[in-house]
Amino acid sequence: MKKLQNFWQPFRRHFKQTAQLGLFGLITVTLLACSKNPETQSNAVHELRYQSLTGVVSLPELAEDLGYLGDLKLKYVGSVQGGPQDLQALSTGDVDVATAFDGAIIKLAAAGIKIKAVVASYGSDDKSWVGYYVQDNSPIRSARDLIGKKVAVNTLGAHYEFVLKDYLARQGLSDDEIKQVEFVVLPPANTEQALRAGQIDAAALVSIFQDKALERGGLRKLVSDTDLYGSFTAGSYVFTEKFIQQHPEVVKQYVTGVAKAIEWTKQTPRDEIVARFKSIIEKRKRNESDALMQYWHSYGVVSQGGLLSAAQYQRWIDLFVKQGQFKPNQINADSLFTNQFNPYANENHAATNQQN
Known part of the structure; x- marks a missing residue:
């Protein structure tokens, strides 16, 4: 419990700065313990609640528009300003999936929340940093x-x-x-x-x-x-371990769609991508401008299909240890993520076997 309090402490002042974030600022550790339980939800999940930035198109939103999510639908529940806020909403059951910087994901896992990263969400490269x-x-x-x-x-x-x-x-x-x-x-x-x-x-x-x-x-x-x-993947999409255990097919659908959307952006001319983004923003009618889309260049995801690796988390674990926030070997990078739902993991495995 004390770890959870320490994790959220730096964000509480910020959460009070807006009406939307004010609700999160008042949430206590007790509410975390009483958060919505996936066990009370129907096993037939066809809709995922999520938050997103205003004026941009996230990878899941692109995947849905491209038809890569199949019959799985996204339910937008509000705007978000940063990953820690999104992770708190995930912890309290207000969303089903969240995205955040890998360092924030590590800290939440260290605080005792059972979460698992499943596919990359953003990064920095020579086009976007x-x-x-x-x-x-x-x-x-x-x-x-x-x-x-x-x-x-x-x-x-x-x-x-x-x-x-x-x-x-x-x-x-x-x-x-x-x-x-x-x-x-x-x-x-x-x-x-x-x-x-x-x-x-x-x-x-x-x-x-x-x-x-x-x-x-x-x-x-x-x-x-x-x-x-250098170029690196910096953030991931995250589910609670309980949700993954109860709805593995939903998670697979989601990860597959996002992974395919990542590769679509790498293979499609930029003008076509920007036009698609503008169309998505117009269709979703959230009273937002598409003016920023002309400046888009990349999601910055380095790996194929958003595959995750221990190295991308170990970088920040090492930094935490150096700063004295973690003890050596306190967090195992391999425990933070899974590639089991990503179709490109199978392709990479097959290619490795052929080379051997």
Whole structure:
């Protein structure tokens, strides 16, 4: 119980900042214990509840539109600003599937919640990455210059914060100095404006938000996540272990659809992908703009079909151990994920056997 309290503590202030997140901010560990139980649901699941970012198209949404989910339907229950919020909704039974940065998934598993990653959701590559920017005329030129400064991220305890803290540590900042860097939570759609207005000193920008900002000029990159790690898969779609045990065919349908959608984006001309995205946004009628879609380049998933590996989780486990948050061997990377539902796992296995 204490581990769960510690896991959610960094996010509670952020959850209170909006009406939607306010409900989550009031949820206690007791409610986690009393969360919706998949055992009370019908075994005939044909609909999955999920959350998504506003103004973008997630891989499951693309898969559904392409017909890759078969008779499995997605039920949108609201917008989400970051992975930790999505994981909390999964823990309390408000959604059936969630996506988050792998580091956040590891922390939730370490807190005792029985979850399992099943397919990759996003990453960083040479087409799409997370960059940390300042204004051109900013005096900030190095990691040390960020001490005492405000840096905007989309949510606490996730990708943007983890990567920057690793960068600061690699550049020789002590733990005390890193704690003096203030992380400010802002919606991605508002981050660029806040940076240009001088309300923050630096900002994490990614993908379509980054491209749109750079097109306007006046910003300078400090570092990117690919500068530190190269191309890598950074996040995963997650179910509770109980849901997987009770509805394996549903999970297989979902993973197969997402995996095929990932490969579709790698093989399809960009113009066709963007047109599809705009069509999806128009059809779902959520009162949102499709303007950001013109800046889309990649989901950043490196592996074929979103296959998961121990290495992508071990990177963050090692960082937690280095920071003193975990003890050595406290978390086994292999226990965090499964590829058993991914059709590309069978293809890779067959190819390996042929080579041998």
